[in-house]
Amino acid sequence: MPNQQHSTPGAGVSRRGFLKGIGVGTVATGLLSPVGLKDALARENGFVGPGEVPVTLNINGQNRALNVEPRVTLLDALRNRLDLTGAKKVCDRATCGACTVLVDGHPVYACTLLAIEAEGRRITTIEGLGTPTNLTPVQQAFVHHDAQQCGFCTPGFVVAASAFVREHPDATLDEVRHGLGGNLCRCGTYAGMMLAVVEAAKAKGGA
Amino acid sequence: MHAAPWPAAEKRTLIGQRIDRIDGPLKTTGTAKYSYDINRPGMLWAKVVTSPYARAQIVSVNLDPAKAAPGVKAVWKDDDLSEVQYAGQIVAAVAAETEEQAEEAARAVKIEYKPLAHQVVDSDPARFDSKKERVGKRETGNVDDALGKADTVVTGEYGIPVVAHCCLESHGQVAEVRGGELYLWSSTQNVSGYSDRLGDEVDIPQNKIHVECQFMGGGFGSKFGYDKWGVISALLAKQSGRPVKLMLERDIELMTAGNRPSAFAKIKVGAQKDGTVTAFETDVWGTGGMGGYGPPPMPYVFDRIPNTRLSSRGLRTNRGGQRAWRAPNHPQGCFLTMSAMEDTAAALRMDALEFFLKNVALTDRPEIYTEELNRAAELIGYKQKSHPRGDPRPGPLKRGLGMSIHTWGGKGHPSDCDVTINPDGSVTAKLGSQDLGTGTRTIIDIVVAETLGLPVEAVRVEIGSNAYPPSGASGGSTTVGGVSASSRLAATAALNALLEVVAPKLGVTADALEAAGGRIRQSDKPDNSISWKDACALLGPTSITKRGSNNPDESQKLHLIDEGVGGAQMADVSVDVETGIVTINEMVAVQDCGLVIDLKTAESQVYGALIMGITYSLFEEAVYDAHTGRMLNADMEFYRLAGIRDVGQLKVHMMTGKGYDERGVVGLGEPPVISPGAAISNAVANAIGVRVPELPLTPDRVLAALKKGGMLA
Ligand code: FES
Ligand code: FES
Numbered sequence: 042m043p044n045q046q047h048s049t050p051g052a053g054v055s056r057r058g059f060l061k062g063i064g065v066g067t068v069a070t071g072l073l074s075p076v077g078l079k080d081a082l083a084r085e086n087g088f089v090g091p092g093e094v095p096v097t098l099n100i101n102g103q104n105r106a107l108n109v110e111p112r113v114t115l116l117d118a119l120r121n122r123l124d125l126t127g128a129k130k131v132c133d134r135a136t137c138g139a140c141t142v143l144v145d146g147h148p149v150y151a152c153t154l155l156a157i158e159a160e161g162r163r164i165t166t167i168e169g170l171g172t173p174t175n176l177t178p179v180q181q182a183f184v185h186h187d188a189q190q191c192g193f194c195t196p197g198f199v200v201a202a203s204a205f206v207r208e209h210p211d212a213t214l215d216e217v218r219h220g221l222g223g224n225l226c227r228c229g230t231y232a233g234m235m236l237a238v239v240e241a242a243k244a245k246g247g248a
Numbered sequence: 249m250h251a252a253p254w255p256a257a258e259k260r261t262l263i264g265q266r267i268d269r270i271d272g273p274l275k276t277t278g279t280a281k282y283s284y285d286i287n288r289p290g291m292l293w294a295k296v297v298t299s300p301y302a303r304a305q306i307v308s309v310n311l312d313p314a315k316a317a318p319g320v321k322a323v324w325k326d327d328d329l330s331e332v333q334y335a336g337q338i339v340a341a342v343a344a345e346t347e348e349q350a351e352e353a354a355r356a357v358k359i360e361y362k363p364l365a366h367q368v369v370d371s372d373p374a375r376f377d378s379k380k381e382r383v384g385k386r387e388t389g390n391v392d393d394a395l396g397k398a399d400t401v402v403t404g405e406y407g408i409p410v411v412a413h414c415c416l417e418s419h420g421q422v423a424e425v426r427g428g429e430l431y432l433w434s435s436t437q438n439v440s441g442y443s444d445r446l447g448d449e450v451d452i453p454q455n456k457i458h459v460e461c462q463f464m465g466g467g468f469g470s471k472f473g474y475d476k477w478g479v480i481s482a483l484l485a486k487q488s489g490r491p492v493k494l495m496l497e498r499d500i501e502l503m504t505a506g507n508r509p510s511a512f513a514k515i516k517v518g519a520q521k522d523g524t525v526t527a528f529e530t531d532v533w534g535t536g537g538m539g540g541y542g543p544p545p546m547p548y549v550f551d552r553i554p555n556t557r558l559s560s561r562g563l564r565t566n567r568g569g570q571r572a573w574r575a576p577n578h579p580q581g582c583f584l585t586m587s588a589m590e591d592t593a594a595a596l597r598m599d600a601l602e603f604f605l606k607n608v609a610l611t612d613r614p615e616i617y618t619e620e621l622n623r624a625a626e627l628i629g630y631k632q633k634s635h636p637r638g639d640p641r642p643g644p645l646k647r648g649l650g651m652s653i654h655t656w657g658g659k660g661h662p663s664d665c666d667v668t669i670n671p672d673g674s675v676t677a678k679l680g681s682q683d684l685g686t687g688t689r690t691i692i693d694i695v696v697a698e699t700l701g702l703p704v705e706a707v708r709v710e711i712g713s714n715a716y717p718p719s720g721a722s723g724g725s726t727t728v729g730g731v732s733a734s735s736r737l738a739a740t741a742a743l744n745a746l747l748e749v750v751a752p753k754l755g756v757t758a759d760a761l762e763a764a765g766g767r768i769r770q771s772d773k774p775d776n777s778i779s780w781k782d783a784c785a786l787l788g789p790t791s792i793t794k795r796g797s798n799n800p801d802e803s804q805k806l807h808l809i810d811e812g813v814g815g816a817q818m819a820d821v822s823v824d825v826e827t828g829i830v831t832i833n834e835m836v837a838v839q840d841c842g843l844v845i846d847l848k849t850a851e852s853q854v855y856g857a858l859i860m861g862i863t864y865s866l867f868e869e870a871v872y873d874a875h876t877g878r879m880l881n882a883d884m885e886f887y888r889l890a891g892i893r894d895v896g897q898l899k900v901h902m903m904t905g906k907g908y909d910e911r912g913v914v915g916l917g918e919p920p921v922i923s924p925g926a927a928i929s930n931a932v933a934n935a936i937g938v939r940v941p942e943l944p945l946t947p948d949r950v951l952a953a954l955k956k957g958g959m960l961a
Contacts (some may be wrong), residue, residue: 112348119292121347126285127278129465131416132498132884139416144824167278171936176273184272187852191685192275193416195463199276218893225884228685229859231892233852 077106078160096160100125101169107156115159116140116151119166127167127196131225138224141197142166148204148223167196170203178244179203181236190228198224202238212242252740253806254843257909261764262698264904266848270690270704271463271683272415280463283435286422288491292321293347294484295354296477297340298500299332302366302566302877306330306339310358314342315850317356319349323487324480329363332489334566335878336503338455338476343484343492343553366566368872370510370535376410376563382576384543389555391448393576393584394527398518402592405514408583408925410535411868412887413506413573417465420495421474423481429456432480433475434494437467438721439714440680446474446710450482459714468860469572470506472721499882507870508573510534511544511580512942518555523598525589525608528553533561539569543702544581549655550589552610566877567870572723574860575656575918577926583943586652586926589940594637597735600930601634603619604651615813617653620816620838620903624651627836627899628818644826646937647833650930651818654922658841659811660729660800661720667696668793669746673781675700677738678710681719681731686917688727688851692735693846699739702780717795725915729809730798732845732913736808737796745792750783803912810911815839817858817923819931821894828947830932832862832896835924840903847902854900854920861924863890866944 077097078196081089087127093108098118107122119125119142131139133152140151143165171177176184179202189195198221205220212220217238226234254263274280300319311323325340332339340357344350369375395401410462421434430452436442439459447454463541464471481494496505511534518527530546541562547553573579593603601621608617625631630649639646665679679698683689689709696707710716718952720730747758750768754776762771769777803809835856844850867888871880881887925943933939940949954960 043560057706110346110348117347120285121287124287126281126287129282129416130420132898134498134883134885136884137416137889171277173273173277173279180273180276183276184268187272187848189269189272189275189685190687190852190856191416191464191466191687192271192280193282195275196278199278212897221892225416225889225891227414227468227860227889229856229890229895230896231859231861231890232855234892238595 048124078157093179094157096154096157098159099162100164103146109156111157113156115142115154115156116153118156119151125166125168129193131193136225138201139194139197140202141224143200146204148201167168167200170199177203179206179241182241186233186237186240188230188237189235190230191198194224194226198234202241206238206242210242212239214239232247251808252737253808254912260698262694262704264844264847267690267694267704267846269687269849270709277808280419281467282463283403283421283433283461284417284465284495286433286493288422288424291422291491291493291631292343292345292484292488293340293350294343294481294494295350296338296480296490296494296496297354297359299335299337299339299361300331301361301363302368303364304332304361305364306332307360307362311340313356313358314353317344317353320353321345321490322484324483334504334568335339336500336568336871338480341480341484341494343488355773358509368565368567368876368877369874370410370563370565371512373533373561373563384558384560387557391527391529391555391557392684394555395516395518395529396528399521400519400592400595401597402588403515404588404939405941406584406587407512408510409869409943410510410567411508411573411864412502412870413468413470413571414502414887414889415466415468415470418496418498418501419471419475419505420477421481422491422493424486424491425485425489428452429458432478432482433460433480435471436461437465437682437723439682440710440718441721442474443714445492446478449479450486459815460712461682461711462686464682467722468574469576469723472723493510498884501869502882502887503879504568505571506571507568508539508543509536509570509580510812511584513583513584517588517592519592519596521596523593523596525550525553525592525607525610527555529557533563535563535565535567537565539565539912541570542577544577544584546581546585548578548581548585549653550585550607550610551612567872568709574921578654578656578918578922579864582652582654582922583929584892587929587939590650590933591931594933596666597636598613600651600934601630604653614707616814616840617816620814620840621651621653622923623901624816624818624838625838627901628820628834630818633820634878637934644824645822646825646935647820647822648723648931648933648935649818649820649931650927651816652926652930653814653816654919655812655814656922657811657920658725658726658729658813658918660733660798660803660809660913660915661726662800662869663719663730663734663798664717665731665738665796666717666793667735667742667796668791669742669784670791671784671787671789673784675702675706676708676710677735678716679719679731679734680714681711681727682722683711684705684722686727686853687846688722688731690849691728691839691845692731695732695735696739699736699765699888700743700763703766707844725919726916727914728845728915733798733803733808734796737798738794739796741794741796742792745794746783749786750778753786756776761955793882805910807910809904809913811914812840813840813842813914815919815923817927819924819927821931821935823932823935823950825959828950830866830945830950832894832928834897834899835862835927836899837920838901838903839916839920840908843909844902844904844913845913850902850916851900853916855898857920858898858924859890859895861921862895862928864944865925865928866890866894869944
């Protein structure tokens with residue numbers, strides 16, 4: 042076989058790599074007071090990137106200003122820039138739900154949203170839903186029914202379940218099975234989880 | 249003096265109860281910090297560069313373009329590597345300021361390969377040069393003679409593919425070098441032993457390596473060593489002078505960080521008319537990728553079949569090396585054996601339960617299996633629901649029942665524990681163990697609290713660091729026995745020291761005292777007592793710290809721990825013979841595990857094992873392309889895990905109480921994951937009337953088996 046020159050696997054343009062090039066007109070420079078993407082876009086004639094751009098994210102009721110490249114996902118912004126590590130990175134491709142956060146009250150895979158897309162929306166992470174000494178009804182039910190083992194999937198499930206019980210106060214087991222079908226657990230905690238979510242739904246308004 | 253063995257049943261207030269996992273609140277709130285979550289000041293991100301080829305010569309590695317990429321602070325390549333032997337093998341790595349920059353820089357590394365011939369297909373041994381294989385042979389009795397004399401000889405072919413571990417927290421760690429010392433936050437099943445040989449590789453003495461793992465997102469047998477990525481992250485941290493986070497990408501994790509070996513077999517079973525099996529012949533092969541291969545135990549559990557023959561071949565394929573996967577080799581041996589056994593029952597037109605009950609005489613624990621099979625039959629409604637092979641009812645939906653039995657050792661590993669009682673009454677237990685999600689922290693807490701007569705909240709448990717007394721790696725269901733014995737021994741010793749101090753105050757000798765209900769009291773005159781807090785105040789300024797060391801053989805003699813369990817499982821499935829889709833209606837697990845410390849987390853282990861078992865029975869397979877040698881489903885969309893909709897109704901029954909508790913503690917993580925493949929496959933055969941020979945039971949395989957059996961229009 043002839044020698045072949047190859048770059049590394051995955052070479053070429055990734056979806057997110059591609060996004061970083063979108064709308065590149067002027068390079069945003071000298072942004073001294075990052076107030077948000079909207080301001081930057083206005084100032085730069087509607088084009089920002091591929092370098093860092095300012096965004097302001099409303100997370101758990103607080104405005105957090107940061108600079109990120111346009112290709113950075115909401116999940117990576119939370120975990121890597123803001124040290125909000127409750128949402129986990131597992132598949133990074135919208136399959137497992139470990140990264141679930143609420144955006145305007147609805148569960149969303151944070152790995153599928155760019156941080157810049159999340160500006161102006163209300164983001165709730167697991168950190169905004171109860172504390173170890175002040176658990177929400179959903180969290181209490183998860184503990185009581187042992188709906189966690191390693192716990193790596195648990196924050197994603199708790200966030201998804203919190204949104205679910207708010208919308209399904211009298212959820213049946215069957216509805217729970219459908220409602221939480223977008224999250225995966227490797228340790229196999231579904232048995233306790235079904236009981237936990239039904240119980241929390243009865244306690245109403247878990248989050 | 250109090251002796252270490254477990255308190256009598258009527259004296260236990262915590263042990264054996266359903267107690268909430270003590271770190272549940274940390275996990276449900278996202279407060280628990282896993283290795284992946286550790287963000288250190290000034291931390292860099294590392295990404296590895298891996299081979300796209302299943303086998304290739306490395307002609308050159310050029311790191312310069314990566315070095316020049318934005319944000320890059322350190323680079324590494326494997327100077328000793330001249331040939332890659334599987335796709336996904338690590339060749340180089342980079343560390344950069346941000347994760348995105350590291351990804352981009354990794355793509356910039358230029359590697360020139362010269363592809364070489366590879367082999368990734370493991371289902372067909374004819375593709376391999378038989379002279380190069382590891383061959384094993386073993387025979388007991390006289391198989392040819394026994395098969396000749398048998399009333400029935402049943403032959404079958406079965407297969408169970410390579411599956412991945414797919415830990416939701418991928419493998420990796422954060423590494424930091426500070427003042428010549430190496431600090432590691434590793435996702436590991438082995439904090440105490442993690443750094444054993446790492447020191448030499450990174451040129452930092454072992455006594456300057458600090459390993460921490462407070463929470464880890466699953467291991468299942470794939471996270472014992474520091475691995476290549478452990479070395480790389482430490483070297484990148486040294487080179488850059490900055491902390492480095494290196495967690496594997498999902499595709500690399502699925503390809504290389506844990507493969508359960510495959511097992512394919514041709515099996516011949518000889519049986520008498522009454523169902524008694526007299527001969528069992530297995531010709532088995534499989535692959536551990538670039539790792540070793542040992543054949544599964546065959547025939548599984550039915551060790552006393554008088555005439556057995558096993559020939560085995562380990563096929564070396566260009567895939568990531570195998571790693572221990574929950575109950576190494578048992579799910580494979582179980583699936584192969586129980587499928588062949590059930591096929592024999594069907595050939596004899598015998599009820600499967602009757603057949604299994606007849607043949608448990610050929611196992612090491614006939615009474616336990618009999619009790620467990622009968623209990624499982626009751627729980628699943630076997631009498632009402634069972635039918636001979638092939639659901640006779642009309643319509644496309646066929647329903648069937650299947651069963652399996654399994655065994656495991658589960659003897660506690662060596663473990664040291666320090667228990668400290670402070671003058672203010674607070675208590676700490678420290679040991680270099682780790683909690684994989686099994687509930688290790690909670691177990692230790694319960695044992696110490698029970699021993700000292702305190703509530704669970706009164707004890708602080710510190711684990712997950714190699715600064716604590718060494719404890720074994722968490723593998724093979726050895727942890728619960730190890731840590732419960734060492735913490736029982738340590739807490740007992742600490743209590744005895746306290747009783748010596750308290751005794752004069754209560755006017756008795758120490759051996760007349762006991763700790764219960766938050767007090768120290770005279771055993772036969774409970775009114776003569778002192779509160780725990782006041783008792784500890786008598787210590788003056790000095791705490792008591794006592795070490796407990798679990799010597800497994802000694803502890804076994806004391807009945808603190810034991811080994812060897814049996815379990816039985818049954819599955820109730822529906823199969824749509826038009827689409828080939830298998831649905832789990834119900835699964836029942838009946839499991840013996842000696843003395844249960846926490847019934848709640850123990851049951852969780854079994855539920856979890858059933859679900860993991862359903863997953864490998866219905867969905868899991870590392871699919872490789874023969875031509876490119878690459879894994880085709882190295883992502884979580886196509887390497888599917890069961891979701892909450894896929895698992896049906898689950899029932900768990902723990903064999904506890906008299907006759908079981910006296911044995912002491914036995915590990916539980918592995919045994920219940922062994923049987924699901926066999927039970928579900930047997931249920932599918934019972935439903936549709938033919939054997940689907942290979943797992944996972946995907947629609948295409950089900951339809952192919954129906955077609956082969958002449959049962960598709
Ligand atoms: S990490 Fe976002 S769905 Fe899996
Ligand atoms: S608890 Fe481990 S992945 Fe769900």
